[in-house]
Amino acid sequence: MSPRAKKAVRTVAVTTVLAAVAVTTIYPLLYMITTALKDRKEHLFNRYGLPHHPTLANFANAWTYAEVGRHLWNSVIVSVAGVALSWVVCSLAAYAFSHLRFAGRRALFLGVLGTMMIAPQVILIPLYQLLIRLDLVNKHIGLVLVYVALAVPFGTYLLTSYFRSVPGSLVEAAQVDGASHLQILWRVMVPIGRPALVTLGIFNFLWMWNELLLSLLILQDKHLRTLMVGVANLRGEYTTNIPLLSAGLFLAAVPVLLVFLLFQSHLTKGMTMGAVK
């Protein structure tokens, strides 16, 4: 075989393997969407084909009866507040670690990173008891504060390494001109750290939106529940109504699918920040 033919054969073989794997990732989502568009009767008789009589009734039912609409709104409140507050808290801490001199800076920085070792599962019980005593159970702010506390170590680490790239002389010059530290943070660090801030925001949004365990414990009230808790319960209530379940799943996945489509390159870059130096 000529080298050229050999290369062509290899390309075909590689493409076949990759396509086979891609089918396994895409088919389940396709099944979810086509099933959501069928009514129960069609789902019985035409389980695997495209819908012959597409209907949006499942989406409407999921939205109102299964309260997906209300839960979606709760999730938006919690994740948006969580992302915004993480930005503020991590930026302030990162500024101190990168441009303010104080005793014990390195030790404190390592301490902040060290708290990453404490997984939520490990502290679940005392955390829950503490939240009851602070009267933060069944309040959105309770979940938001816990999420931000989980987001602080990595966010601070990431932003500190970005802010460090700003030379100290620039900060001193700005101070001589009468700028306060807060102004320097806002006018100098934030614009320079924008790529890191965007990546951080996307990552925090995704995990806060997708999180189940803490949300399940902290927001028990039916009206305050986030979407993932709502969807997890949907499964129990509508086990036999697969089309409605699929519609609920699809609605719950839409925000992350949008983030995926819009920010794929940010995500892939962010994923590898820790892996490759």
Added chain:
Amino acid sequence: MRARRSASLHAALFLAPAILLLLVFRVIPAISALGHALTDWNGVGPPQYVGLENFRALLHDPVFRQALRNNLLLVLSVPLWIAVSLVLALLLHHEIPGWRFFRGSFFLPSVLSPVIVGTLFTALLRVDGPVNRGLGLAGVPEQDWLGNPATALPTLVLVILWSVFGLGVIVFLAGLAAVPQELFDAARVDGATGFAHLWYVVIPALRYVIEFWSVNLVVWSFTSLFAFIYVMTAGGPGYATMLVEYQIYEQAFKFNRMGYGCALATALLLLVFGLVLLQVRLMATDEDGA
């Protein structure tokens, strides 16, 4: 002097929110968990000090043993997760036409919540669902994949693999991009192909990335699977898919055994810590030997 004092003051103010949040919602509960592991506590009344009683009970708890066994089986499946991601990353690395599409489609499942993935797969894996139908075409008899104790855990592992292998692909692709192309070219000239190429050239070149990713996966397998278990099996059938992190939740919030739950949590903390140390150690010795 004045400038320095002002910097310290500012540092304290800037760090206060972060430190306060970490102390209140992570450090203090962690210390409290260690303390309450030594008590009998239902969460309502005052905790009763019982010494190491909970840990003694732990050693004889058949559910905990089963959970531990399942967790260790998950850890043993990590090489499979690494291998799948690595092979796919190598195939993508050739940059055949359409590789960006494939990379995107592999990455897609990992942005979905375990709640969505788990629920979707319970529908797909039903006895009358598409998975059985597809396998039926290949002559495999119908199975209740998640309802049968023999198949529940392997099935769960495959669903979890489905949801994360794309992250590994992305990480390994970045690792491959950082390897100088000359290294691969030189290996080819030396006649290293196929498996030899993978074993003697690619894996050593990616050692640190593989190490980083496997430590991640091990920690993750102990601490991030709650949602999969919650929506797919609730630890069953029997205790076939019980994991330590799910047992903590069940003991504390279903049976109100908060003290015992804290003992389980302490065991989990030590386990993860120990395994990570061991893993880093093993990989470090590897390097000395080479």
